[in-house]
Amino acid sequence: MPRIRLAIDASGGDYAPDEIIAGAILGARQHPIELTLVGQSEQIEASLSRHAVDGLAIDIVDAPETIELDEDPTLAVRQKKDASIVVCCELVHEDHAEAVISMGQAGAGLAAALFTWGRLPGVDRPGLIVPYLGFRDTYLIDAGANTEVQPQNILQFAIMGSLYVERVIGITNPLIGLLSNGSAPNTGNAIGQQAYALLQASDLNFIGNVEGFALPQGLANVIVTDGFTGNIALKLGEGLVTGLLKQIEETDPANEQLATLVNQLQAQHDYANLGAAPVLGIDGLIFVGHRRSKAPAVAGAIGNAIRAVEGGLLNAIRDALKAA
Amino acid sequence: MPRIRLAIDASGGDYAPDEIIAGAILGARQHPIELTLVGQSEQIEASLSRHAVDGLAIDIVDAPETIELDEDPTLAVRQKKDASIVVCCELVHEDHAEAVISMGQAGAGLAAALFTWGRLPGVDRPGLIVPYLGFRDTYLIDAGANTEVQPQNILQFAIMGSLYVERVIGITNPLIGLLSNGSAPNTGNAIGQQAYALLQASDLNFIGNVEGFALPQGLANVIVTDGFTGNIALKLGEGLVTGLLKQIEETDPANEQLATLVNQLQAQHDYANLGAAPVLGIDGLIFVGHRRSKAPAVAGAIGNAIRAVEGGLLNAIRDALKAA
Known part of the structure; x- marks a missing residue:
């Protein structure tokens, strides 16, 4: 079975990129996965250089733009083609990853996923x-x-x-x-x-x-x-x-x-520690977490994403909706 | 200024009549009011006999029926003319009291008040x-x-x-x-x-x-x-x-x-201790409390009812709705 590949929004969240990257590394040590860290590549490299990453499959994709908390998500996603969350969704769309994890603006995550992947057949409200x-x-x-x-x-x-x-x-x-x-x-x-x-x-x-x-x-x-x-x-x-x-x-x-x-x-009881939540009904897997999430929440989200991919969640939902 | 007169549903609530009556007496000691205890008169008399009530203005009105928790409130109110909550509302309607307090079924309180008093002009949703x-x-x-x-x-x-x-x-x-x-x-x-x-x-x-x-x-x-x-x-x-x-x-x-x-x-944080809440928009004052209410909550409700009467709440609401 090929290793599961996840696109991580390294620029999203209050503690990006350091806590996101620390969490990604934690996840990669716990699971046999391939990670693509998406964001400002210089920052990512600087942050990565402070960790021992020998033997881990970690890639970087440069995405210089970020979507701020106060931006209109739909507008921002359409205008900022190089925003980290948009590039993450593109990676899945082009079959370079199976799921996206982001601790950035939840609305932007939802908008980018919808815009890039569309809804599952028959769903009009993810x-x-x-x-x-x-x-x-x-x-x-x-x-x-x-x-x-x-x-x-x-x-x-x-x-x-x-x-x-x-x-x-x-x-x-x-x-x-x-x-x-x-x-x-x-x-x-x-x-x-x-x-x-x-x-x-x-x-x-x-x-x-x-x-x-x-x-x-x-x-x-x-x-x-x-x-x-x-x-x-x-x-x-x-x-x-x-x-x-x-x-x-x-x-x-x-x-x-x-x-x-x-x-x-x-x-x-803090959502910053409760991992990340998926938006269901989109034709792709995205997990959005609290913007205050730190490394353990990122690692937890990686675990959820892996189980969703391995469990065939997307196809199961597609089939169940077709049968309903 | 004449004393404020309150009709107390002595049969409503899990701890009726004893805790209701104990609370009514507590309220009557704290405030210069006239109380009418409405319910099964023998029970009320037996309960009252265990208190020192000298100098308090307490009346009893017999109302042999009660509305149970599982009854449909609207039906029950129409059928049980001698239910304590219905008689309480009648007392206000006939100008023997200014407000009703009940720890019985909230739906029945609302239904009895609506049925007996109607809504304030212009209100269709109390x-x-x-x-x-x-x-x-x-x-x-x-x-x-x-x-x-x-x-x-x-x-x-x-x-x-x-x-x-x-x-x-x-x-x-x-x-x-x-x-x-x-x-x-x-x-x-x-x-x-x-x-x-x-x-x-x-x-x-x-x-x-x-x-x-x-x-x-x-x-x-x-x-x-x-x-x-x-x-x-x-x-x-x-x-x-x-x-x-x-x-x-x-x-x-x-x-x-x-x-x-x-x-x-x-x-x-227990509603059984938080007094009783009014239903606003009805042409009369009713305070309904949690069915687990004990004496202090009844006394607290009496305080609220007095302030509502003294503050001219009903006329103030009537005028404000007219002006809106």
Whole structure:
């Protein structure tokens, strides 16, 4: 079996290029892969020179431009042909790599992938799937890619999410829940109620509507919703963890044991440590991570990307959508 | 000034009638009010006999029926004319009381109030306003009364919520935020974007779109959204607090100091301790609390009800909606 080849956006993220490159090397030591580091080549070389990379298959491709956080992603991707994220997607498109990993602007990653690869047949709304904080094996899709959806999109999120957690995370026959304002089948808004009927009629392991507490309590493996609600649920969770841990620390600021516990839990629930999340429904594999990601998150994303390639995730999704 | 008269649903809630009555007595000792306890009169008398009530103005009105948690609220309210919550609303309707407090089924409270009093002129969607857990002075409206809303409903939630936190909670010129999937004005779904324009054109102290973390971080005093999103945000918050505190406790189960801290925080964020929430937009004042509420929450609800009556909340809302 030929080695899996990954394109790493070395210019994306708050700690690029050093932490990205350190993470890439970590990943390359753990797995038999070929890496292409894409970004400002002089910077990459300088950063690489500080590591022992003997025996690792690491390439560099120069991409002098970067897309800033405040740029409109679609515009930027069309204008900056030499942006690292665009070049990464081109490498996959030209069959020099099987997947892209980026800790840069998530919107730009999504736009570059869509622009370069297009959607899978039958998909008009790709969805972002993320673990719900660091609680349990619960994943949320769509975590924010689509503000408005149709029932069919929610069904597709569920199909794609189910395959992702099965093939990449390793959860057999995952439980699928539809996020709603009640657990009864007739709760939810009009789109949700129609999505419920589609999910019920599907081959998925659908457990019905789940309420907000299902996310932290892990009552399903994949919780599906529109990207508006998903984005709010995601950011609410992040803010609440931070807020509650701060409250805990402030009860006894001099207590070092308590401070250590708070720091551990903060780290456990921090998206900067939770790897990178794929956008599902695009005709290619891209994993976008938090911009504060450091080396271990990059290495974690490499692991996920490898499992997605080895598990044939893209073809499995293509086939499942065709059959649905 | 005549004393404020409150109708208390003595049969509603998991700890009815004893905790409801204990809370009512606590409230009557703190404030110069007249209370009518509504429920099964023999039970109420038996419970009252265990307290010293000399000098307190407490009346009993017999209402032999109760609405159970699993009953359809609208049907139950129409069929059970002698249900305690229905009789409470009747008392206000017949000018024997100024407000109702109930820890019974929230849906039944809303249905009874709507059925007996009707909506305020111009309101087609009354909204439930709740404090967002026990963090700061941040209130969420609509916390779950309406699954589908129009932009105009969101504007009305904001107008009513602003008056509530100003007159009852005592926050001057409250900051109003619209819950969205980004902070920029052009984020949000179609309904939200239209609501943004209405809020922007209003006299409210509108700070624009706020993201999910604004709820626990207290970035606005009133955060408005539809009842679908609001319900999910509410239950997600409750579940996350419980989940995170459980994780903390499990790191060191034998640590009594940690267990005490966890219990304190759990209590601080528990809706059973957070008083009762009004449904705004109905032509009358009703405060519905968590069914696990005990005496201190009932007394807290009495304080809120008094401030709502004294502050002329209902007329203020009526006038503001007319002017909007």
